[in-house]
Amino acid sequence: MNHGASSSHRLKSPQSGSACTDPTCCGLITAHHGVEVEVVFTTGKRRMVRVKRSSGHVVGDDVEVAGEMLRRLPRRTELRRRDGGGGIHLVAANLDVLGIVVALNSSPGFIDRAIVAARVAQLQPFVVVNKCDLDDTAALLADLHRIYADSLPVFAISAMDRTGLAPLQAFLNQGHRGVFVGSSGVGKSSLLNALCPEINLKVGKVSDHNGLGRHTTTVSTLHPLSGGGELVDTPGFRDFGLVDILAEELAIHFPGFEEHGEVSCRFRNCRHRTEPGCAITKLVESGQIPADRYAVYLKLLGEVEADQSEARSKGWKN
Structure with a gap:
């Protein structure tokens, strides 16, 4: 999936099997402005198309355009998040990596x-520790x-000093389409400026009052990287609530548990709490899984179970 030099500024075409064969109407949404989206066609031409605010279209969507009609093609992946107020937001579509900036x-x-x-969304996560020029970050x-x-x-x-970027760039240049998520103030905009200097995103100052940065992005946009790959820039947010995650999925995907894949629990749907024959709790007891990490898992498990219970309750009421 690597991009050659000749394609370094070319956006990915709609996915194969999308049933879109006319290059004059097949395109990719590269920016979302609320009531209109920018579509880049496979011919290289760009066009703004009006959409309803509730249309559900997002950056990264492959589409067919006929006049003012926009038809979304099937998505490979989609990333959603739950905000602090309980609202669910679709972040972007057809991604394959997620960068977590801290x-x-x-x-x-x-x-x-x-x-x-x-x-759970079938994306490869990676962590970017920013501001490593500060002594306290060590x-x-x-x-x-x-x-x-x-x-x-x-x-x-x-990102500010432009140091340590080469390994990250090499990773992204493998043809990945990714998005960065992170609490406000961690330097997402500075990082995107460092990776895509031509977009010149406005960088917000960190508030002296609460240590959080101001939101500096109001429009979701997709940008090609000079060496290959693409990044989606989304409006900043201060939380990342789990959306429609099952307790069994958390038990499988919690970071650190997968390192012990050679051991298995007695029950396939084990939640690693009090079930008999649980391999994870035995590893915690023996110290092979740190107690502090297990405590974080149990906290998230409680959140997920509460969400599932609430969803069932709403289903019964309906």
Whole structure:
């Protein structure tokens, strides 16, 4: 899936098997402005098409355009998130990687929620530790390497100083289409500016009051990388709630548990809490899985079970 030099600025064409054969009407949504979207056609031409705010179209969607009619083609993947108010938002479509950007002021639990959401959505997660030019970040980086390095890629960078970017660029240049998520203030816009200098995103200052950055992006856009691959820039958000995640999926995808794949629980749908014959709880007792990581898992498990219970209750009422 690598891009050659000749295609470094060319956006991915609609996926094979999409049943779109006319290059004059087949395209890709590269920007969403609320009531209209920008479509880049396979011919290279661009056009704005009006849509309803509730149309459900997102950046990354492959589409067919006929006049003012927009037809969405089947998606390979989609990434959704739940905000602090319980609302569900579709972030982007047809992604294959999810970059989780963190810094000293990141929200607790954000990384694990995002990793599980990515894996359930069939995306490869990776962690980007930004602001590594700050001395205080060294301890954070060491801790994140301890927790996640055996589970997924971890990149240490300073977007402001443009240091440590080469390994991250090489990873993205493998033809990936990805998106960065992260609490406000971690430097997502600075990172995108470093990777895509031509887009020149506005960088918000961190608030002295609460340590959080101001949201600087209001329009979702897709950008090609010079060496291959694409990045979607989305409006910033301060949380990443799990959406429609089953307890059994959390038990499978929680980072750190997969390292012990050679052991198995007695029950296939084990939630790793009090079930007899649970391999995970035995590993916790023996110290092979740290107690603090198991505590994080149990907290997320409680959230997921509460969501499932609420969903069932709403279903019964309907």
